[in-house]
Ligand code: APR
């Protein structure tokens with residue numbers, strides 16, 4: 001088989017890139033290790049920046065997001081028993097859309113099916129070859145047979161555990177990492193949200209977040225220990241702990257219900273550089289991970305895809321390699337700013353096991369400064385709604 005761009009991974013990065021390229025007449029094939037249902041079963045964050053929303057529109061897949069997504073003009077930060085609103089709309093005139101990543105993935109899959117572009121699910125043993133030449137190849141097996149795709153470029157959109165990043169020689173790739181000493185225990189529940197906007201809570205017992213998927217579905221998180229097991233957290237124990245970390249008004253409005261999903265996620269910051277090697281480009285979680293505080297994961301995947309899509313259009317339509325040569329530096333410049341913001345949000349809102357009395361006083365004074373300073377709130381708002389592409 002031959003295609004122009006072979007895309008590894010049918011997560012949000014791969015699907016969005018595939019859709020944008022196809023819309024501009026650039027042929028592509030997606031190879032995905034799992035089944036489509038499996039990919040849709042993964043629950044992830046649900047806050048969409050304006051830039052990512054615009055890109056989904058550009059890909060022709062934004063209609064349901066605009067119909068069903070919730071526009072949020074701000075967030076609330078809770079500490080010391082009180083809540084403080086950060087009003088994005090007033091501060092910088094922008095908002096975000098709350099719409100589950102699973103739904104975005106579904107919309108992109110439907111969009112891909114509608115244009116008849118090819119996705120090969122359950123592709124096993126995917127391997128990358130000749131990425132240093134202008135005729136790279138991807139091999140995979142399916143139903144016991146080995147196949148090969150010849151292409152011009154490979155887009156490694158296969159997430160943190162994918163094969164693409166590992167195909168870049170170790171002496172070329174530099175990685176930067178911070179692993180946080182706690183996780184997030186999250187539940188999904190069919191009960192209305194505690195508040196109209198997201199509540200990010202800093203409490204001496206640990207962080208908590210009240211988020212939502214719709215007016216009738218809540219997504220709730222509490223900071224937990226890294227060695228906690230989901231099985232050891234009953235729904236009752238979860239709500240008890242969540243209530244301890246919320247303000248009185250939120251506790252009153254919290255409607256406990258049976259969880260329909262419950263999972264623990266570790267928190268990590270990670271960046272791999274460069275994001276291009278020869279004819280291979282990395283995009284999304286394949287190149288970087290952010291802790292979920294600030295919900296930047298999907299949004300960063302979208303900005304990578306934006307730069308890569310532009311670069312490939314420039315290559316094919318204007319015969320210019322300038323965009324592909326600049327891809328890694330352009331993407332990384334925005335990646336690091338989002339890494340900084342996610343690290344900062346995480347640092348300000350969580351309880352770190354090793355923190356001293358001094359550290360805790362500094363953290364509290366940082367939060368007090370934040371909610372009393374127009375400049376500090378503007379900085380948060382600007383980063384939360386997303387820095388420009
Ligand atoms: N071969 C083929 N496919 C693979 C391989 C492989 N060796 N390894 C991984 N994949 C697939 C995974 O099964 C997954 O469907 O690549 C896809 C990667 O998707 P994501 O992990 O969702 O990564 P990405 O598309 O970059 O999305 C970034 O979505 O996943 C969230 O937290 C993430 O919010 C961030 C955003």
Ligand code: PHB
Pocket residue numbers: 044045046047198211212219292293294295
């Ligand atoms: C979520 O709704 O899952 C969510 C929202 C905001 C975050 C992280 C997760 O910062």
